Amino acid sequence: MRSHPSRPRTPGALVSLLACLLLGTVALGGCSSLEGSGDKGYVTSDGQVEVVAPADRGEPIELEGEDLDGKPLSLADLRGQPVVVNVWWSACPPCRVEQPDLTEAAAELEGDAAFVGLNIRDSSSDQANAYVRTFDVPYPSFYSADGKALVPFYGTLTAYTVPATVVLDAEGRIAASVLGALPSKQTLVDLVNDTAAEAAADDAAAGEDAS
Template sequence: MRALTRATLAIFVVIGLTLTGCSTDPATDAGFVSGDGSITILPPDQRQVAPNASGVDLAGKTLELADFAGQIVVLNVWASWCAPCRAEAGALEEVAKQFENQGVQFIGLNTRDSNAAARAFIRKFDVTYPSLVDTDGRIQLLFNDSLPPQAIPSTIVIDQKGRVAARALGVVTAATLRAMIEPLREESGRANG
């Protein structure tokens, strides 16, 4: 088991060193930084309860994290104008479909975007999971006490107990997403088995 943990850590280090994040125009930066590709995974005893973020999604429906209690939630912060967000869209959708109906829910968090541009992005990249609208960054700020999404794109993974378990700053690949999700599924299996 320890060898698997070391191997997983080695994969994250390699992925972290090779990924790059989204750079924005300094005039519109509003406190965001480019993702450096870093991945942070917290052991269970260091995880904090995720805020019950809620809002309206791009389809006009009210959505809150509490709706997915008992599931792993993958929350991806994105914007239509962000080139790395476009680059990772396929990987997010691939893994969302892979884990569909398996206790893993993907949710987008669209930021600093018009609804029209965000909807066009969703259509172009065939994104099937819901995306909350966070035009003013209010939802992102709720995560400041745990692992804040400090870049666009950023991905936060919340475990089945509603705690922030992992964060990636910058582009994620399908392999990275699986490596962030699978240990949480295993934790759940150990807890239930």
């Protein structure tokens, strides 16, 4: 596990990524230099875990859209607690392998963190909903067949990084990421708990200063 400063999100870079997504290169990998994906369209190795120090975190991630049933969904509504965002698609074998770990982590962290999926590439929400039913996924997912929902995560996620998991802090900033399948359920639980502990320590310090 290693720490790194968040990469700058420049307007030009965002435009470039969006252009790639609109041209359909999500499926072809044309916007990514990630190795180990081959022509499968997903990451084949265990996830690479990276942690971002609080002082190095960027702006809060802003993402609004619709869930798999067409209902409004927003990351802003989940602020005030750690949020786990998992990128997946129904035909991705590593996504299926890691889903039980995600489901168990969501149950273990219920009340302490929110979970939300980010579904890309599925040509219809019916495919995505079939996956949700098969694996009994307990949390909602953004539906973004064209991958545009990845744009706010530029600098951490690429158009070709799936599966991937991001942990946002209580302010909505990227605190940690796992590129590839989760190494284990405990890895994710530890990342979330560490992020929550930071917020608790900050609150305690603020209380001491106020007194």
